[in-house]
Amino acid sequence: MKRRHPVRRFFSFLLITILCITSAAGIFFGVKGYKMYREANAQMSIEERFDEVRSGENFTKYADLPGFYIDAVISVEDHRFRRHPGIDFIAVCRAAWTDIKAMSFEEGGSTITQQLAKNMLFTQEKKMERKAAEVFAVLEIESKYSKEEILELYVNTSSFGSGYYGIYDAAQGYFKKNPSELTDYEAAMLAGVPNAPSVYSPDVSMELAAKRVGQVLKSMVKYGHLTQKEADKIQSENFY
Numbered sequence: 001m002k003r004r005h006p007v008r009r010f011f012s013f014l015l016i017t018i019l020c021i022t023s024a025a026g027i028f029f030g031v032k033g034y035k036m037y038r039e040a041n042a043q044m045s046i047e048e049r050f051d052e053v054r055s056g057e058n059f060t061k062y063a064d065l066p067g068f069y070i071d072a073v074i075s076v077e078d079h080r081f082r083r084h085p086g087i088d089f090i091a092v093c094r095a096a097w098t099d100i101k102a103m104s105f106e107e108g109g110s111t112i113t114q115q116l117a118k119n120m121l122f123t124q125e126k127k128m129e130r131k132a133a134e135v136f137a138v139l140e141i142e143s144k145y146s147k148e149e150i151l152e153l154y155v156n157t158s159s160f161g162s163g164y165y166g167i168y169d170a171a172q173g174y175f176k177k178n179p180s181e182l183t184d185y186e187a188a189m190l191a192g193v194p195n196a197p198s199v200y201s202p203d204v205s206m207e208l209a210a211k212r213v214g215q216v217l218k219s220m221v222k223y224g225h226l227t228q229k230e231a232d233k234i235q236s237e238n239f240y
Helices: 006-043 046-054 067-077 089-102 112-121 128-144 147-157 167-175 184-195 206-222 228-236
Strands: none
Touching: 006 112, 006 128, 046 112, 046 128, 046 147, 067 112, 067 147, 067 184, 067 206, 112 128, 112 147, 147 167, 167 184, 184 206, 184 228, 206 228
16 A cells, blocks of 8 residues: 655645635634624614615715716726625625635735625624624625615715715715715725725825726726726816
């Protein structure tokens, strides 16, 4: 009987060990995440939280959002939003590889639905159990709400910096307009702010806000919502 080479035996053992540790960690954080999700739901159900947001005086309905703004948000935040089930497994794998290379929790691969769950139920703290809790919340949200409703709720609960929460407050606060009145440039700017409100808020730095507009327009070109010529024209209409 042939004996396996010692090096092969070592790598086989290492692979099995890694798989066991990964599985154990997944179960551990999965259990803790489910407990966190249940506790958040016990305080107030997802339906109750969403109904509360919808009853707000300045809640902006999906039909009242500019089409350009919708395309901009999806392009820059979650371009597979309409196709995935709430978890973008391609983005998760890419983020995991980035985290492994950096040896830290750098990326989360969060979808719009995950960000909505985080905004509505959990803290912003980067913990594995919170990411696990998000998964349970996402499954519930995606089973009960349409993609249009999810996006609508997301833009009405996001932080836009300078104390503005929700697209209506941001449009009024920064541009003295209703969301439906935003220019394409203004819509692109607001689509980019929630990624890092303390950095991209026009009140903090108009230069960085304008740079972020460029990133948003680049994403829109990349995913087929704009031509480069159209993007260049919008970029040139910066009057701020």
